[in-house]
Amino acid sequence: MESPFKIINNKDAYDSLSVQENVLAIRSLKAEKNCLVLCHTYQRPEVHEIADFVGDSYGLSMQATKTRHDRIVFCGVHFMAETAKILNPEKTVLLPSREAGCALADTIDEQKVVEWKARYPGLPLVLYINSSAAVKAHADIICTSANTLKAIEAVDSDKVLLAPDKNLYYSFQPKTSKTIIPWEGYCPVHKAITKELIESVIAQHPCAVVLAHPECSPDVTELADEVLSTTGMVDFVRASSEKEFIIGTELGLVQMLQRAHPLKQFFAVYNHKSCDESCVCPYMKAITLGKVRRSLEDDVFKITVSEEVRMKALNAIQKMLSLGRDK
Numbered sequence: 001m002e003s004p005f006k007i008i009n010n011k012d013a014y015d016s017l018s019v020q021e022n023v024l025a026i027r028s029l030k031a032e033k034n035c036l037v038l039c040h041t042y043q044r045p046e047v048h049e050i051a052d053f054v055g056d057s058y059g060l061s062m063q064a065t066k067t068r069h070d071r072i073v074f075c076g077v078h079f080m081a082e083t084a085k086i087l088n089p090e091k092t093v094l095l096p097s098r099e100a101g102c103a104l105a106d107t108i109d110e111q112k113v114v115e116w117k118a119r120y121p122g123l124p125l126v127l128y129i130n131s132s133a134a135v136k137a138h139a140d141i142i143c144t145s146a147n148t149l150k151a152i153e154a155v156d157s158d159k160v161l162l163a164p165d166k167n168l169y170y171s172f173q174p175k176t177s178k179t180i181i182p183w184e185g186y187c188p189v190h191k192a193i194t195k196e197l198i199e200s201v202i203a204q205h206p207c208a209v210v211l212a213h214p215e216c217s218p219d220v221t222e223l224a225d226e227v228l229s230t231t232g233m234v235d236f237v238r239a240s241s242e243k244e245f246i247i248g249t250e251l252g253l254v255q256m257l258q259r260a261h262p263l264k265q266f267f268a269v270y271n272h273k274s275c276d277e278s279c280v281c282p283y284m285k286a287i288t289l290g291k292v293r294r295s296l297e298d299d300v301f302k303i304t305v306s307e308e309v310r311m312k313a314l315n316a317i318q319k320m321l322s323l324g325r326d327k
């Protein structure tokens with residue numbers, strides 16, 4: 001049967017079509033190809049529209065273990081799609097853009113992790129999920145911002161290595177009696193949420209509850225009322241009777257909260273005067289509706305993980321999935 005949707009040879013041009021046209025075409029392709037679309041909270045608002053599930057790294061990993069679909073299109077970044085592939089080796093896992101990497105994950109590679117571990121013989125590695133499959137293969141347990149403390153407490157050692165985000169060390173070292181040795185990585189998007197910026201947003205909205213992600217630097221998290229994962233923020237806002245919130249994380253979550261709670265007000269942390277939206281992750285925003293449509297039509301870009309790496313990484317991921325969330 002002929003497709004009711006416009007087929008374009010130059011598929012970059014899909015992004016010039018209307019949101020509605022791309023959304024309808026993608027929904028049709030999803031059904032035809034028995035495809036699940038997983039979407040991170042930081043994605044563009046229009047990409048959320050075609051998602052079967054929207055969540056953080058932990059929630060998306062859990063969803064990836066449950067699906068019966070043949071294909072997964074991952075609207076997130078590369079390490080997330082790799083995690084879905086590790087959990088679903090028999091399925092086709094697609095990432096719609098080659099540009100969707102992660103600057104934090106790129107701070108450590110396989111050679112660096114091997115050399116680092118060799119300096120601390122016998123110490124277990126608690127590895128944040130923002131890391132490549134090749135690095136995960138060297139981890140004792142994976143964690144997300146939703147269960148870092150549980151992962152640290154779960155390993156059988158009083159000293160642990162924690163990589164790649166040093167800001168998780170600042171958030172979680174005060175909460176454990178164990179000694180954490182951190183890797184010197186950080187997320188540039190959360191680093192751009194500075195103390196000065198958040199203080200200026202607090203000055204403009206003094207009654208707002210301040211929520212910050214643990215990837216933010218310590219001088220920002222100490223100004224927060226709560227330090228939470230993105231799903232932790234969603235749950236907190238849903239349960240709260242407060243009306244104003246300052247959200248110290250990527251802009252996509254702020255927009256998602258505003259759509260979900262139109263009677264509450266949410267303020268992102270960036271320089272509103274210069275409209276410098278430094279809290280926008282360019283890697284997450286590399287995924288567009290046009291690229292999702294092309295991904296479904298042409299089966300691009302397929303994620304591959306060698307079986308040797310997959311089996312080692314799977315072991316560390318499964319330990320993480322059995323932990324549940326901190327909050």
Ligand code: SF4
Binds near residue numbers: 104189282284
């Ligand atoms: S927000 Fe930071 S940690 Fe998340 S994908 Fe972007 S660069 Fe990576």
